[in-house]
Amino acid sequence: MAASLEEELSCPVCTELFTDPVLLSCGHSFCRQCINDHWTSSRSRNCPVCRQLSPQPPVSNLSLRNTCESYLRENNTRKERDREHVCQIHGEKIELFCQTDDKAICSECKDNEHEWHETQPLQQAVRQRKSQTHMTERRIRMEFEKKKEEESRISALNEEENEKEANLERRIQEGKQSLSDRVRELENLSEDNDITFLKVGSHTHTLAKYTLPDAEALIDVPKYLGNLKYQVWEKMKDVCPYCEY
Ligand SMILES: [Zn+2]
Ligand SMILES: [Zn+2]
Ligand SMILES: [Zn+2]
Ligand SMILES: [Zn+2]
Structure with a gap:
C-alpha cells in the first residue's frame, strides 16, 4: 500500500x-x-x-x-x-523494558549490562503504563469535579449571605431615615409652639421606642440599633428636657 x-x-x-x-x-x-x-x-x-x-x-x-x-x-x-525505536548503542530494535532501570532496551542490552535485571516486553510495559495513567487521570478528574461542586455550593451560600447583608443594610438606612424624619418633625413642633408640643408629647413615647421593623429578627442589630436608639434618646432629651419616660 x-x-x-x-x-x-x-x-x-x-x-x-x-x-x-x-x-x-x-x-x-x-x-x-x-x-x-x-x-x-x-x-x-x-x-x-x-x-x-x-x-x-x-x-x-x-x-x-x-x-x-x-x-x-x-x-x-x-x-x-x-x-x-532503535537502540543507539546496538542498532537493534528496542522491544524490552528494564523495570530495574525504568528504561526501554534492546535484546543486546538485555544480554549485556541488563543481564540480571527484571525485564518485560515493551508492549506489555506500555499497556501497563497507559492503564495506570488512565486511572490516575480518572482519579484527578473525579477529585476536581468534587472540588468544583463544593466551590459552587460555597459561592451559592456566600451569595445568599451577601444578599441578606445588603437587605439589612438597606432596611437600617430606611429606618434611620424615617427616625430622623420623625425627630425633625418633633423639633419643628417644639420650636413652633410649646403647647402643641406638650399635646403631642404622649406620642414621644412611641417615637422614642421606634425601632426598625423586622430588622431585629435579622442579624447583628444591636450594633446599629443600640446606637441609634441612644442617638434618638439624646435628641429627644434636647427636644423635650422635662419629659420623663
Ligand atoms: Zn499523457
Ligand atoms: Zn520528474
Ligand atoms: Zn541495545
Ligand atoms: Zn536494566
Missing part, C-alpha cells in the same frame, strides 16, 4: 517524488523540470507516457503537490519514530 502510494506520487520520467508537478491536457503529471527537458529533447510537446500532444501550456497540479508534501512530512516523522 505504502509502496503503491509512493508510485502514485512519483514522476514517470525521473521516478522520484514529484517536484513542482504540472498537469498536461492528457491528464498525466510530471515534474515541471522533467517535462520541459523532455520537450526540449524531443522537439515536440508530447506526453512521455501516452504521446498525446499538449497545445496548451502545462498548469501546476496543486493538489498533487500538496499530497506529495504531506507524504514527505509523514515519511520523515515515521523515519524519526523508527530511529527512536
